[in-house]
Amino acid sequence: MKYDVVIAGGGFAGAYCARVLGKALGAAGVKRVALIAERNVLVFHPMLAEVAGAALSPLDVVNPLREFCKNVDVLQGVIHKVDWAQKQLVLDGGRFTRNHVVTFDHLVLTLGSVTDMSRVPGMGDHAWPMKSVADALRLRAALINRLEEANLVEDAELRQRLMTFVVVGGGYTGVETAGQIMDLLHEVRPLYANLKDTLPKVILAHSRAHLLEEIGEKLGDYAQRVLEKRGMEVRLNTRVTEVTAAKVILQDGSFIEAHTVVCTVGNAPSPVVLDLAKQLGMPGDKGRVEVEATMRVKGVDKLWASGDCASVPWDDRGTMKVAPPTAQFAMRQGKQLGENIARVLKRGAGAELRPFSYRYMGQLATVGEREAVAEVFGMHFSGFFAWWMWRTIYLAKLPGMGRRFRVMVDWTFDLFFARDISLVLPPAEDLLRAIHLETGESLFEAGTKVRAFYFVKRGSVTLEAAGEAPRLMSAGDVIDQACATGEGLWRVGAAATESTDVVVIRGRALEMLKTTLKLVRRE
Template structure:
């Protein structure tokens, strides 16, 4: 694994998310000249800071400011815009499909598997056709325009039943992603009502569906109960211990027998490890994640490293009480693991022994909309406005690069001075519609 004088070690990083970006950034800062080459492969040319997606969707932050251009930050790395289709570690080869469609094989000496997770879809009738996921900046932009377009359509329709369907918005999943998306978007629609003379806030219906008996499992149960109560006070309908049975043609059927029409289905009910891993020759656990050691090396393969959502890294802060405990898939662990990973790779390249990753979860923070939040940090419960400030402070600190931190802070400042924009840019979803219409005339 050590580099030779004539041939630098080839480090291949699969994925440009939290782990991929921070690992490559750490490597480019600490590697000596000609010690190693670093190549990052991702289907997108940017990293998305997902905790800010709800605010981007609600118009509190400019969407471009929650993404970090890989080529701008990783100037000493090679960035390849491509999708990984196969990993064959026995041959030290990775197959990728490039942006232009051609397929090629990449060789490596050291591999970093940071492919992350994708939305977990269930075999629910109508979900694939009606559901909108919430993991990418494209989905956040689409969702914002979709919601605002539905309000425009509802304001102009003469059909009362269609109007009711257009103004009914359903969120499935009561974890952080679902609750923050719900809180921000409901806040946005309520604010937008000021500009629609025939839409009152009471006309808009938001519904949360969660199969478990509580929401926000990342915080203590009492805070989850408080959050549900706050949502209900805002007029949001909360269905707990209730599963979605069907979404066909926008008709929602729940397991408790509840039925209603909704033209917006936001799906945030869990994620799963990137399916490419299942067909690789790397060891994976029953949840499809790469099995890792505490030093972030893949079990049985010291020249393969992994971290983040696609990995099962032992959580040393909890293994005494639960020997099988693994680090939860959140940004807090991903960022810290990536920084530790970069140091361990350099240590290994130079012949040293990598150190185990250890981090005790300091807690969680969540936004419930403008000026509202919930936090459970260092054993302290915080609610309302202070928790919302903690949420913003923590995530702007974790946002990569000073450039992005400054832009987000300015967005918040301008939003506080001039209020957020509530305009719909629905044409983004179908930019050629007018062109097609003109061609037929």
């Protein structure tokens, strides 16, 4: 699979870049440009909190990339590594379509950031992230499940713990998610006969002195007053140091008893971007690639970057800054980058490129119960008018007329009807899975990425490596990191010696097993 341009990342920057290139190249673009995304949809993140709060359907906030980016080849998969010297990358498309090699001439990095909750012990095990539509759906299900459980128990302390919800992070996602949780709980609690005497408690913990610091102290403080007036507990200058199944432990040694924690912090640079920067010896600003104003990576020909993973120079009315990692900037960077690459493809390397420029319009955030805060062209608004502006502006920005109509209908229904608390759980992560192998069938090959460990349940597996005698793994044996290199690749190949059943250990179970094995071997 070879393309003139490969766009790595299907967020706002990548999708709009691909959309512009598809329009510029026409039908020929599908053979020349590929967009690689982990999911085949463009997620409209500003409305994600409303999905968690059951105010919108998940289908309202997504747009199929194949419809949005016409004349472009959309490839769904996870990029494991970019080899710049060979101008190729390795793509994992799923369980049966791994290790695809995609070759490129130009590479566009729009991978954004990843969620890393490992810095706080227990956060990754017990907290709900808010990064994707799946995260919002799982959180919605968790909120409703807590209400159902609380409706069952008679113990007052346990019931209050089940009815206490902690949101970590006071930025846009944290404030909007906390507001939606509060709206959902207050609206549906009367439907639960045994919860009429138990008030839900929502606690917003933020490590800084003001909420929504990106929008200014004045509006951030207003948002705090609105949330507190509605009964939310806002704790500023509060850092979470540990999370357990029943407690959120704070830096001052105090703790909050709660079974539900939402984490809206912990963004980290993409490992793929960090690895490529290391290959090329590129400096980075907190994991963001330094680019020219045209979004060409400094000192590297045919490498481009925009969005959250790039430090894009921005002229803010005469003051040079780095463009902030927000959706409105990523969208416009993607459009401009697509136009620049189209010029290079049509006119060659000497084509004149336009630098990124954008007149900042402002920012908006909802705080629930038809109130919001907004900064538009330097003017500040709050209350119902700001909420109306939020809905009007974001409805206009939502890609696709069909999606806009759906959201408009859902918002209209929301004015007259209660939120839907039907419990539809997404499929649970398959941490342990049994597979069957026939004689001679390969389990994995040497040099491939370690994606799982394997427990031989029945039969046997032979491990083979160049220059080493074959090793037989029988029932009860585990094939783990002892057979891997330090780079996370299998040092050996494995194939069934006879009819064999193997248990595959992956996901969180794999990470826990890796940690345990390291500790055991250290002792």
